[in-house]
Amino acid sequence: MLASTQGKATGLDAVYERVRHVIPSFEWPAFAPEIEAILRLKKERDAVILAHNYQTPEIFHGVADITGDSLALAREAMRVDAGVIVLAGVHFMAETAKLLNPTRTVLIPDLRAGCSLAESVTAADVRALKAKHPGVPVVTYVNTSAEVKAESDICCTSGNARRVVESLGVPRVIFIPDAHLARNVAAETGVEMIIWEGACEVHERFTARDIERIRFGHEGVTVVAHPECPRDVVQAADFAGSTADMVNFVRDRRPKKVALITECSMSDNVAVAFPEVEFVRPCNLCPHMKRITLGKIRHALETMTHEVTIDPAVSQRARRAIERMLEVR
Template sequence: MSAVLPTAAFLYERVRRVIPPIEWPAFTDDIEAILALKCERKAVILAHNYQTPEIFHCVADIVGDSLALARKAMAIDADVIVLAGVHFMAETAKLLNPDKTVLISDLSAGCSLADSITAADVRLMRQRYPGVPVVTYVNTSAAVKAESDICCTSSNALAVVESLDVPRVIMLPDEYLAKNVAAKTDVEIIAWKGHCEVHERFNAEDIRELRETHPGVVVLAHPECPPEVVAEADFSGSTSAMSDYVGREKPKRVVLMTECSMSDNVAVAHPDVEFVRPCNLCPHMKRITLANIRAALEENRHVVTIDPRVATHARRAVERMLSI
């Protein structure tokens, strides 16, 4: 890693459009300390697209959606990985990097989807539908992944389902993602009733009101949104797919039907695009802060561990996904 660290003033130029000048001084000490600690500990920070801009643009080394982070985690040259995201993401990083130290700065950074299903639930589904393969969204615990045949993300869910070449699959735990995938394939999908507490709050009427109040707005929806929201949108895709759409199509005015910070992070790279922000915050993502990332590096907390027996089976499901 380079011994030359960017200054806080240089980094502020990246985020000046989304962080007011009056707020910036509150971040600078932690940012400078984190940059130094990364060099000292040969550490990298992986940040999900829902992290706040001061994390996403100022201290993160690798950013993206769940699929991008999973893929890039495999090629990391570092001793320590700090996952700026929720707990299942840190577990996935550990699955793919068993010999590295993986830290998450707040153990309570969970996920409503991950909490909606257990390994015992998956075993019961297998008993109810014998012989039907289980496709598990990465937004789950390692224990649930270990009971699965293959994992998927919102980016590759359709490709994963169709790769199995079977007439029906069990898809867990996001009911809306399963229904949105089912609308695009002839494969019968048996869904679980888990929901993302951010995306389930959007509805079709929200989009109609946005179109009335912001004429010409282009609506992009995450596939964890209810099917009626996806049907009303101009485009549906993962957080990375939405970001790519903005870069490719350059809409004059756009709204991202997903977590708040996503719009701020995409807006940094697209100053000519107007972002309308219907704000649903993920309380779990917002538990990750500069201060606790700094503390994680200073105190080596909180180390992510996975039972080796669980890890072996869970890793197989994730690696099978990544091979597609």
């Protein structure tokens, strides 16, 4: 049945070979026709698909051309040659791709794919903070709208937040909107943070007690946490870092057993590359990421929707905050 579903020499055999130990063979026939159609449409539309690490394996390994965390996608978005970019992620990521590629068409397959962090703060909030703390630089996590970025001095991701803060050479910054990331960066740098109390609805649900349960139930497990988690979770982990850092940790250390304390599709995607590692899956799903499906990606390419547009008055200032971030090494 698997062979007959994949059929022609379309590359589907190679796709399934990559994901066969995370996608059961009985599920593959539901994905294969959509993947085949998307691969064809990408050629017809001169399109590339950028997929975040939290996308499901059939998207991440099946149709994506570029994958990674927010920092990697921001960097790679500037290097694509295609006329169309489809962002398999959430809306702020599509906006970031558009900011860095103003002449290209950027599509988001579902307009409802939002982010609790991005929705927690507005441009008016940032202006009020700047008025209250004049002269203090504003460091803004990329999980924000273009309007918020436009009010900022520099952006950061979880992968470079520490380097960005340290690059400013100041004793105090306004850090928005992730309070947990701010506290974790403050502990690493000693820089005073004026914190906006936003949080990721996935990572804030993890607790130090969860880490205790994982260690009790899985002897010898290595725990790797995302810095959007609360401070006590990060302290209870063996290592903390962005999703790219997590991949590098597993690649370099090759733990026999590992728990990635982040969105649960991450474990599925990393497991494809490291089948010899046992992944303990404490599963918190991002409801927004899961709005992106193969069917919606196919529809986006068929209808060229939904196109991301940004007010030119906003885009120039927001782009500069991202470019400043990308200049930090």
